[in-house]
Amino acid sequence: MKNYLYLFLIFAALNAALSSCEKELEVYNAGEGLNFLYENAGDTIRNYSFVYVSSTLVQDTIWLNVETIGPLSDKDRSFEFEQIQTGSGDAVSGTHYIPFNDTGLKNFYVIPSGKSKASVPVVLKRDVSLKTTVINLAIRIKSNETFKLFNPDRNRMTIVYTDQLSQPSCWAHYCTTYFGEYGPVKHQWLIEQTKNKWDDDYLSNVLGFTSSTVSQNGTNSNYDSGYCDYLSQALTVRLDAYNADRISRGLDVLKEADGRVVSF
Numbered sequence: 114m115k116n117y118l119y120l121f122l123i124f125a126a127l128n129a130a131l132s133s134c135e136k137e138l139e140v141y142n143a144g145e146g147l148n149f150l151y152e153n154a155g156d157t158i159r160n161y162s163f164v165y166v167s168s169t170l171v172q173d174t175i176w177l178n179v180e181t182i183g184p185l186s187d188k189d190r191s192f193e194f195e196q197i198q199t200g201s202g203d204a205v206s207g208t209h210y211i212p213f214n215d216t217g218l219k220n221f222y223v224i225p226s227g228k229s230k231a232s233v234p235v236v237l238k239r240d241v242s243l244k245t246t247v248i249n250l251a252i253r254i255k256s257n258e259t260f261k262l263f264n265p266d267r268n269r270m271t272i273v274y275t276d277q278l279s280q281p282s283c284w285a286h287y288c289t290t291y292f293g294e295y296g297p298v299k300h301q302w303l304i305e306q307t308k309n310k311w312d313d314d315y316l317s318n319v320l321g322f323t324s325s326t327v328s329q330n331g332t333n334s335n336y337d338s339g340y341c342d343y344l345s346q347a348l349t350v351r352l353d354a355y356n357a358d359r360i361s362r363g364l365d366v367l368k369e370a371d372g373r374v375v376s377f
Contacts, residue, residue, distance in 0.1 A: 145181060145182065145183040145184070145186075145190070145259055145260055145261065146181065146182035146183060146260055146261055146262065146263035146264065147179055147180070147181055147182070147192055147224070147254050147260040148179065148180055148181075148182065148254075148263075148264050148267035148268065149177060149178065149179055149180075149254070149267050149268065149269070149270050150178040150179055150180040150230065151178070155282065155323070155324045157269060157270050157271060158270075158271050158272075158273060158282060159175055159177075159270065159271070159272045159273070160273050160274070160279070160281060160282055160312070160313055161173070161175060161237065161272060161273070161274040161275075162274065162275050162276065162277065162278065162279060162312070163237075163239050163243060163274070163275070163276040164275075164276055164277055164278055165310055165312065170239065171238070171239050172211070172236055172237060172238045172239060173236075173237050173239070174234045174235065174236050174237070175234070175235045175237060175272055176232045176233065176234055176235075177232070177233050177234075177235060177252070177270055178230065178231070178232050178233075179192070179224075179230065179231055179233060179254065180229055180230045181224055181229045181230070181260075182263055182264070185227055185228070185229060186224075186226060186227075187226050187227065188226050189223050189224065189225055189226050190223065190224040190259045190260070191222060191223050191257070191259070192222055192223070192224065192254060192255070192257060192259070192260050193213060193214070193222060193254070193255040193257060194213040194222070194233070194235075194252050194253070194254060194255065195213065195252070195253060195254075195255045196213075196250065196251065196252060197251040197252065197253055197269065198251075199249055199251050201249060202246060202247055202248055202249045203248075203249055203250075203251075204248045204249065204250040208238065208240050208242075209237065209238055209240055209242075209243075209248050209250065210235060210236060210237050210238055210250055211236035211238065213235075218234065218236070221233055221234050235250070235252065235272060237250075237272070237274055239276060243274065243275050243276035243277070244276050244277060245277070246275065247273060247274070247275045247279055248273070248274050248275065249271060249272075249273055250271065250272040250273075250274070251269065251270075251271045252269065252270045252271070252272070253268050253269050253270075254268050277297070278297040278300045278301060279297070280295045280300075281311070281312050281313045281316055282313055282324040283313045283316035283317050283322045283323055283324050284316065284322075285322065285323070285324050285331055286331045287322050287331040287332055287336070287341075288316060288320070288322045291341045291342070291344070291345040291377075292345060292348070292377050293375075293376055293377045294373070296369040296373060296375060297369070297370075298367060298368065298369045298370065298375055299367075299369070299375045302352075302355075302367060302375065303348070306348070306351060306355075307348075317333065317335065318335060319335065320335065320336070320340075320341060320344075321333050321334065321335030321336025321337065321341075322336070345377055348377055349376075349377045352367070352375065352376070352377065355367065
């Protein structure tokens with residue numbers, strides 16, 4: 114009997130202690146945060162080239178999506194971007210892009226009242242230096258009075274851009290298997306022959322190739338091995354005919370600037 118009474122007193126004391134703790138707990142509130150919104154880790158890098166657009170275009174816009182953490186607000190909430198210096202080909206504010214604090218962009222850097230998402234413009238400038246270099250613009254969201262940094266893994270985006278042909282990130286293992294080693298001369302020839310850009314959008318959305326950072330197997334649901342085989346063979350036949358024509362005119366076969374013969 115004494116044992117039962119002893120156990121009863123212990124449970125009663127524990128229950129009282131837990132009840133006391135519950136009364137002292139405050140309502141959970143993580144506050145307000147802001148992240149970049151994307152699906153895959155590889156989406157944190159956006160590739161762009163002015164080479165695909167009209168020569169008269171002096172600037173272009175990349176749209177980045179952001180999403181809030183925490184409760185919605187009945188007021189508009191402002192935020193800011195800032196550049197991260199990487200030490201390699203960093204963009205220069207005012208030369209390679211419109212500064213984030215430009216008055217013409219201010220109204221875009223806002224989460225509207227009652228909303229949790231927004232699309233934000235980053236305006237790239239077509240500086241003459243892009244003809245010979247590749248520029249990196251690494252961006253993060255600044256903490257301010259409204260938004261705090263909760264998830265560092267979702268607080269960085271990088272735009273890599275140029276005004277020349279450069280290797281798409283999706284030109285990885287599977288693309289090389291079907292279409293050979295990348296080269297800018299091959300890239301230009303593919304554009305001219307197929308009227309497609311052979312950029313990341315085309316490689317991913319049409320051929321189903323991805324970069325190694327997006328998918329370990331290098332493909333997505335758009336991948337069709339039969340179509341890729343057909344396209345590779347068709348381009349090989351076309352390149353053979355193209356080179357035969359060049360040789361008939363006293364020219365060499367198609368080569369990269371370093372002397373590599375273009376092949377599939």
